[in-house]
Amino acid sequence: MDSMVQYLVTGLTVGSIYALMAIGFVAIYNITGILNFAQGEFAMIGALSCVSFVNWGLPMVAAIPAAVMLTALIGFIIERTAIFPVRNRSVITLIVITIGLSTFIKGIGLIIWGTSPHTLQPVVKAEPIKLFGAVINPQSLFIFLTVLVLLVILYVFFDKTFIGSALKASEKNPRAASLMGINTSSMSALSFTLAAALGAIAGIMIAPLTDATYEMGFLIGLKGFVAMVIGGVNNIPGAVVGGLLLGVIESFSGGLISTFYSDAIAFGILLLILFFKPTGLFSKAAGERV
Amino acid sequence: MFHVTGLSTHIGKIQILHSIDLYVERGEIVSVIGANGAGKSTLLNTLAGLYTPSAGTVALEREVISGLPAYKVVAKGLSLVPEGRQIFPNLTVRENLLLGMYSRYYKEKKQTKERIDMVLDMFPGLKKHLDNLGGNLSGGEQQMLAIGRGLMSQPKIILLDEPSMGLAPKIVNDILEILLRIKKEMGTMIILVEQNVKAALKVADRVYVLEHGSIILHGTKEEISMNPQVKSAYLGMKMTS
Ligand SMILES: Nc1ncnc2c1ncn2[C@@H]1O[C@H](COP(=O)(O)OP(=O)(O)OP(=O)(O)O)[C@@H](O)[C@H]1O
Ligand SMILES: [Mg+2]
Numbered sequence: 001m002d003s004m005v006q007y008l009v010t011g012l013t014v015g016s017i018y019a020l021m022a023i024g025f026v027a028i029y030n031i032t033g034i035l036n037f038a039q040g041e042f043a044m045i046g047a048l049s050c051v052s053f054v055n056w057g058l059p060m061v062a063a064i065p066a067a068v069m070l071t072a073l074i075g076f077i078i079e080r081t082a083i084f085p086v087r088n089r090s091v092i093t094l095i096v097i098t099i100g101l102s103t104f105i106k107g108i109g110l111i112i113w114g115t116s117p118h119t120l121q122p123v124v125k126a127e128p129i130k131l132f133g134a135v136i137n138p139q140s141l142f143i144f145l146t147v148l149v150l151l152v153i154l155y156v157f158f159d160k161t162f163i164g165s166a167l168k169a170s171e172k173n174p175r176a177a178s179l180m181g182i183n184t185s186s187m188s189a190l191s192f193t194l195a196a197a198l199g200a201i202a203g204i205m206i207a208p209l210t211d212a213t214y215e216m217g218f219l220i221g222l223k224g225f226v227a228m229v230i231g232g233v234n235n236i237p238g239a240v241v242g243g244l245l246l247g248v249i250e251s252f253s254g255g256l257i258s259t260f261y262s263d264a265i266a267f268g269i270l271l272l273i274l275f276f277k278p279t280g281l282f283s284k285a286a287g288e289r290v
Numbered sequence: 291m292f293h294v295t296g297l298s299t300h301i302g303k304i305q306i307l308h309s310i311d312l313y314v315e316r317g318e319i320v321s322v323i324g325a326n327g328a329g330k331s332t333l334l335n336t337l338a339g340l341y342t343p344s345a346g347t348v349a350l351e352r353e354v355i356s357g358l359p360a361y362k363v364v365a366k367g368l369s370l371v372p373e374g375r376q377i378f379p380n381l382t383v384r385e386n387l388l389l390g391m392y393s394r395y396y397k398e399k400k401q402t403k404e405r406i407d408m409v410l411d412m413f414p415g416l417k418k419h420l421d422n423l424g425g426n427l428s429g430g431e432q433q434m435l436a437i438g439r440g441l442m443s444q445p446k447i448i449l450l451d452e453p454s455m456g457l458a459p460k461i462v463n464d465i466l467e468i469l470l471r472i473k474k475e476m477g478t479m480i481i482l483v484e485q486n487v488k489a490a491l492k493v494a495d496r497v498y499v500l501e502h503g504s505i506i507l508h509g510t511k512e513e514i515s516m517n518p519q520v521k522s523a524y525l526g527m528k529m530t531s
Contacts, residue, residue, distance in 0.1 A: 165385040166392060169378045176376040179338060181364040181393030181443065 002133030015247020021224020022239035024195035040221020046200025047212035075196020109214035120207035232280025297346035321494035338370035339363035369445035379425025390442030409438035447479040
């Protein structure tokens, strides 16, 4: 029983990190139509630049925002230099470009940070808390809280601000949005910036649990992708539930079967969903976006 | 004044519009009529900057606006109410209206309430729906919303692409009344594209007839309604040029 609670807590913790990745995918997909396969690299840049900032002597509270902002800036630059100039090409071309970008960024990461894994201290260094027989790492609570706060911010941004409604309009109907005076290409830049920032936060939060390497982007990106597919490519709440669900399934299968298979299980779920419900478990029939 | 000179548009390799000349004077409603596929929407879309013309110029109050992308054209004072309304179904009526003044929002933020009141005064039926999603409105209400949204930026000229499409005659009449009010109370220039020629002739001052991408006829409402060619086309017979 105790270990069940433990698996659940671990699963939700990791799952909320996947959820952030999935939201990054959803944001870019809905605004540009692109599945951004470089999303995982944003997590890598976020985590490793945070490590570097800490090594240079910055306190954690400063290193995290610095790393997130740096990654967001890189996301913006990538959109302007690699996506914007070719925005009129087919979506497939753009997706292939993101795959190329992923390899390129990974290469840069390798040059800067080398092959050896780096450790990032957890933000919260306190004694684990005992709750319902499970040991809850304070870092987990910190992750939950961060994700919760981010979700509220995203909700307010999309639903209560003018620029948020401009983004939603651009997602739904870019042509009509441009007739309103919205420069839809700046919305595309905004979506990459936002996705990069979310990716960086995800990377920074997962690094204390798994260590950070130049290669970490692949796995976390894949998990975010699966979470998005579970939730349906076009809605943020779905992406969040998808992330949490994936985290929990992984944690239980790791605990009850073997951690050796947990990634294979994530893959298996992806394939099953693509076979039986390719629009995701939570998307409305007509494919309403966000 | 709004001046279109020698305007041609290609879509891909095909030339859709052939050297269009057209003008609108202040306080005028000009109608463009023509059959399906004549190029009416292509014309309005080109004027709004959705297509880049392959030749010719568009000038609003002496300023050349052709060649600008759509999002900059709005800021110059030209608003298009597109075919099929194209409201944002996932946003509320209020959000739809606010986006209509996107190009001026940050400059004229203080006037947002005033603008919304102005639109609600024109379309009182929208009032009770302000916080409903645009997608839940009836077809007529959506058309009202689309026109209201187009007015939010206080354009010098507003282009309407078949606003009567799919609407009951009573609602079409309401919309025509509103166009006359816009003309009278705001002095906005209006280009009305219609297949419903009868409706267009009710409110237009001057009419252009578009066929296969060329203007084949142009004159005052009276001249055009007496024209035998138009009469036969209006009766649904095929026009010959
Ligand atoms: N995106 C496009 N690609 C290729 N051809 C197009 C495109 N848009 C329009 N056309 C062609 O241009 C011509 C004019 O189309 P347009 O939509 O402007 O006509 P219309 O007068 O608005 O017709 P309707 O009354 O049906 O709205 C048609 O022959 C149409 O097939
Ligand atoms: Mg048309």
